Amino acid sequence: DWGYGVEDGPSLWHQNYPIAKGSRQSPIDILPQTASHDPSLGPIALKYDQCTSINIANNGHSVVVEFEDSDDRSVIQGGPLDNPYRLKQFHFHWGGKGCRGSEHTVEGHSYASELHLVHWNAVKYETFGEAATAPDGLAVLGIFLEGSVTDFKSFNPKCLLPSSLHYWTYLGSLTTPPLHESVTWIVLKEPIAVSEKQMSKFRMLLFTGEEEDQRMRMENNFRPPQPLKGRKVRSSN
Numbered sequence: 150d151w152g153y154g155v156e157d158g159p160s161l162w163h164q165n166y167p168i169a170k171g172s173r174q175s176p177i178d179i180l181p182q183t184a185s186h187d188p189s190l191g192p193i194a195l196k197y198d199q200c201t202s203i204n205i206a207n208n209g210h211s212v213v214v215e216f217e218d219s220d221d222r223s224v225i226q227g228g229p230l231d232n233p234y235r236l237k238q239f240h241f242h243w244g245g246k247g248c249r250g251s252e253h254t255v256e257g258h259s260y261a262s263e264l265h266l267v268h269w270n271a272v273k274y275e276t277f278g279e280a281a282t283a284p285d286g287l288a289v290l291g292i293f294l295e296g297s298v299t300d301f302k303s304f305n306p307k308c309l310l311p312s313s314l315h316y317w318t319y320l321g322s323l324t325t326p327p328l329h330e331s332v333t334w335i336v337l338k339e340p341i342a343v344s345e346k347q348m349s350k351f352r353m354l355l356f357t358g359e360e361e362d363q364r365m366r367m368e369n370n371f372r373p374p375q376p377l378k379g380r381k382v383r384s385s386n
């Protein structure tokens with residue numbers, strides 16, 4: 150019912166999902182000079198070493214790697230978060246070619262792709278679905294990917310992280326329908342490098358068309374930046 154095409158893309162999502170015009174929508178354009186440095190913002194802590202991936206799937210909108218989330222083996226905590234949040238899945242957004250493709254932008258600059266590590270507040274909520282509708286239900290770690298000649302061997306989130314965990318954080322939403330305003334966004338300042346070969350592998354994944362024979366190339370699966378509507382973006386040191 151929704152997609153990234155001319156007939157079903159981000160500018161039309163508000164017809165079925167009125168929250169698309171809400172007060173805390175994502176992604177946004179991040180302006181580093183305007184982000185307020187908040188000394189009370191501690192470092193984020195990632196515990197992914199016991200992460201158990203269950204499957205990798207093409208859900209028609211992205212490629213998603215799901216994790217076992219029945220206990221706190223893989224969590225993010227610290228930074229703006231009051232509780233540990235459990236890793237549920239990660240997925241990517243990317244462009245057709247060149248440098249467009251990320252969802253968040255930095256002073257109008259897009260990266261080739263953006264990795265989202267999606268976590269949910271299992272201290273306060275029973276299930277991911279319940280957390281996904283609560284204002285403090287989800288925490289998504291956004292990591293920019295930029296094209297470079299290096300290659301990375303596996304998708305283990307532990308080895309996907311850049312050297313610096315400095316970040317921007319703000320209150321936002323899911324960037325695809327149902328666009329719930331339930332996400333504490335944590336966007337790392339330092340991008341990681343992926344090879345053009347890896348990028349081309351993402352682009353090879355096919356969108357499933359309405360009729361199975363209408364297989365379209367999956368690319369440009371990113372929502373453009375949304376109005377800030379008075380929100381503050383904070384910066385870790």
Ligand SMILES: CC(C)NC[C@H](O)COc1ccc(S(N)(=O)=O)cc1
Pocket residue numbers: 265267277278281289322323324325326327
């Ligand atoms: C409401 C629940 C049960 N279903 C939600 C559905 O799986 C989509 O979940 C998501 C999860 C994360 C994101 S993003 N790009 O903001 O990281 C978007 C949609």
Ligand SMILES: [Zn+2]
Pocket residue numbers: 240241242265324
């Ligand atoms: Zn995403």
